[in-house]
Amino acid sequence: MKKTILAAAVLAGVVAAPVFAGDDMAGMNMSAKPAVMKVASNSALTDAEVKKVDATTGMVTLKHGALENVGMPPMTMAFEAKDASMVKQVHEGDKVRVRVENVNGTLTIVKLEKQP
Structure with a gap:
């Protein structure tokens, strides 16, 4: 019985330790910028070739x-x-x-320019 109580106490200490460790953030530099930051232009266009057009469904198949x-x-x-x-x-x-x-969960062509 004493071993069970001792084991439970030790286990509780191990489980609880990470909870308290999160409060001590001394030495953490939270103002650092991410190593890689992607900035995509909202107007960026991608080259593609039209493979199929289905006017009844409004779908365009592209090799992009x-x-x-x-x-x-x-x-x-x-x-x-x-x-x-x-x-x-x-x-x-x-x-x-x-x-x-991505428009409401559907990948949608929002801009299309024909190339000469």
Whole structure:
């Protein structure tokens, strides 16, 4: 019985120690800036090629470069277009520059420029 109480006391001390250790932040430099800070331009466009256009669903399939602002590597993927005029202005094979953003949980083309 004495061993059980002693073990519980020791365990309680070990478990409680981290709780109190968090209060002592002496020596911590909380004003330091992160080592790497990404600043993405809100207007950054990515080169892409139109692979498919579906006017009925408003989807455009793009073979695109890295979409840094949404953390997506280069790939081919279908995206919803923000408005129907975007879908009407492009055709399969067109070279474009796009801005894709997460709009209410859906990756959406919010800006599209046809390239000459």
